[in-house]
Amino acid sequence: MGVARIAGHLLVEALIEQGIATCFGVPGESYLAVLDGFHAHRERIRFVACRHEGGAAFMAEAQGKLTGRPGICFVTRGPGASNAAVGLHTAFQDSTPMILFIGQVAGDQRDREAFQEVDYRQMFGPGSLGMAKRVEEVTDPHRLPEYVSRAFHTALQGRPGPVVVVLPEDMLTVPTSAPVLPRVEPAQSWPTPTALARAAEMLAVAQRPFVIVGGSGWTAESCLALEHFVEQWHLPVGCAFRFQDTFDNCHPNYAGDVGIGINPALAERIRNADLILAIGPRLGEMTTGGYALLDAPRPQQKLIHIHAGAEELGRVYAADLLIQASMACAAPALHSLAAPAVIPWTVETEQARADYATNLVPTPVEPLDMAEVVLTIQRLAPDDTIYTNGAGNFSGWLHRFLSYRGLRHHGRTQLAPTSGAMGYGVPAAVAAALLHPERTVVNLAGDGDFLMTGQELATATGHGAGSLISIVVDNGTYGTIRMHQEREYPGRVSGSDLFNPDFVALAAAYGWKAERVATTDEFEPAFARALANGAPTLLHLTLDPDVITSRTTLTAIRNSSTHP
Numbered sequence: 001m002g003v004a005r006i007a008g009h010l011l012v013e014a015l016i017e018q019g020i021a022t023c024f025g026v027p028g029e030s031y032l033a034v035l036d037g038f039h040a041h042r043e044r045i046r047f048v049a050c051r052h053e054g055g056a057a058f059m060a061e062a063q064g065k066l067t068g069r070p071g072i073c074f075v076t077r078g079p080g081a082s083n084a085a086v087g088l089h090t091a092f093q094d095s096t097p098m099i100l101f102i103g104q105v106a107g108d109q110r111d112r113e114a115f116q117e118v119d120y121r122q123m124f125g126p127g128s129l130g131m132a133k134r135v136e137e138v139t140d141p142h143r144l145p146e147y148v149s150r151a152f153h154t155a156l157q158g159r160p161g162p163v164v165v166v167l168p169e170d171m172l173t174v175p176t177s178a179p180v181l182p183r184v185e186p187a188q189s190w191p192t193p194t195a196l197a198r199a200a201e202m203l204a205v206a207q208r209p210f211v212i213v214g215g216s217g218w219t220a221e222s223c224l225a226l227e228h229f230v231e232q233w234h235l236p237v238g239c240a241f242r243f244q245d246t247f248d249n250c251h252p253n254y255a256g257d258v259g260i261g262i263n264p265a266l267a268e269r270i271r272n273a274d275l276i277l278a279i280g281p282r283l284g285e286m287t288t289g290g291y292a293l294l295d296a297p298r299p300q301q302k303l304i305h306i307h308a309g310a311e312e313l314g315r316v317y318a319a320d321l322l323i324q325a326s327m328a329c330a331a332p333a334l335h336s337l338a339a340p341a342v343i344p345w346t347v348e349t350e351q352a353r354a355d356y357a358t359n360l361v362p363t364p365v366e367p368l369d370m371a372e373v374v375l376t377i378q379r380l381a382p383d384d385t386i387y388t389n390g391a392g393n394f395s396g397w398l399h400r401f402l403s404y405r406g407l408r409h410h411g412r413t414q415l416a417p418t419s420g421a422m423g424y425g426v427p428a429a430v431a432a433a434l435l436h437p438e439r440t441v442v443n444l445a446g447d448g449d450f451l452m453t454g455q456e457l458a459t460a461t462g463h464g465a466g467s468l469i470s471i472v473v474d475n476g477t478y479g480t481i482r483m484h485q486e487r488e489y490p491g492r493v494s495g496s497d498l499f500n501p502d503f504v505a506l507a508a509a510y511g512w513k514a515e516r517v518a519t520t521d522e523f524e525p526a527f528a529r530a531l532a533n534g535a536p537t538l539l540h541l542t543l544d545p546d547v548i549t550s551r552t553t554l555t556a557i558r559n560s561s562t563h564p
């Protein structure tokens, strides 16, 4: 037993032992003892105070995505926890390791509905459709290291996800000499030799196989092994919805993203495949085209599904082969499979790549061409730039026209919510900029998306963010909803129009540089200036709301609606 200190300090020591150097949160009187621990250990760990718990939780979620270790968020009870829920839900749907610490009422006030008291086990689950993998309340300060260790293990192992740890405020002030536990290295699971041999047999008799990769748990090494495997077998590869950086989009075997706004030629290719090899992704609604690219529960194609979480295997699809394995093990194991001398689908793989290239050619739009905007960003921004977005139709231009560099080159370069949570992109960008001051971060936001968490511009300024560019695509509407309205209830606009502030003035008030861009020609010099100035910069793009996606217009949707 070492020297006694209060449990709030012990918690901070335990986080440092886990390699955590940055935590995000909004302070609360319920966990002053932890805040004091951050002060005591300020040389080794920083607490980034945010402007809303939704922003803080999104930042921690982005930290989890970027580092592969749990992102850490601290919030206060009832109101703080309620605000943080959106980040927790995103971590759950995106399978991101994350730990949300919640200050709680003192133990001797429990169950009275004391000030801001909530039962977090009820609120956040856990459950298979829930918000958290595990919810625990620490009542014994001496066991705090055990709870922290369990939270890290749970967040990282199997299908990664968020864990909630509840901290009664009186527990945090009790002195304890409990030692911290060692850094958690998640247990990995290997495919069995039998399963691997079966996968090789199935591949060997296939004519038109297709690989879908994504999900959590990838490392640079496993992504490189994946690359070698698909090269050996000449396999075409698609990336699951918002896991576009799992496989290098510049690689000749890359065929495109399998998500919302999928290239129609790619959708056709997947439907016509005779074998789908899904390595890592959940086979969720967005990746399966609403369970139509792969019919649920029994797909037309043969299906091999490899996932780290047993609970995801067979959850929707009755596959032909299920392999429970971590990506760090599955990828090298697949790489060890010897490919046949003659591979019948080589030409198909080349054609898949050609389809991808064709899909990168935009149809010109005046006066502001979003495809050209994204292609210009790609051309000017450094190769290791981190891109973030929230939810809205604007993100479709990024998904279609940006070629994300693979995780094997620069770690993750895409931070985007598979949960479809609006407001994710700004805080994710702030987190990325603070965690990687040496890299450029570009956020693409809709006007609706941006203002859900736009107050975190202050967090960026306050914590000295550098090369961080937020591009706001202002079409004066919640465009995605307007698009659905025009399809289902043509001409009946309801609740989707927006009044917007002057975004340039707003950004300037937060201490950001800012400019307005109304035409394609104005974009390149404005973006170049933003890159060169090395400071947080907002570019306010005005877009005709009729230009609703990269493939169609609101007018065309309204005119072709089958509804009266």
Ligand SMILES: Cc1ncc(C[n+]2csc(CCOP(=O)(O)OP(=O)(O)O)c2C)c(N)n1
Residues within 6 Å of the ligand: 391, 392, 393, 394, 395, 420, 421, 422, 423, 445, 446, 447, 448, 449, 450, 475, 477, 478, 479, 480, 481
């Ligand atoms: C937090 C949250 N609230 C509501 C929605 C439903 N929703 C999806 S997209 C969208 C509109 C997005 O508008 P905007 O950011 O302006 O982008 P646009 O679609 O116009 O490009 C809404 C309201 C959501 N996905 N997330």
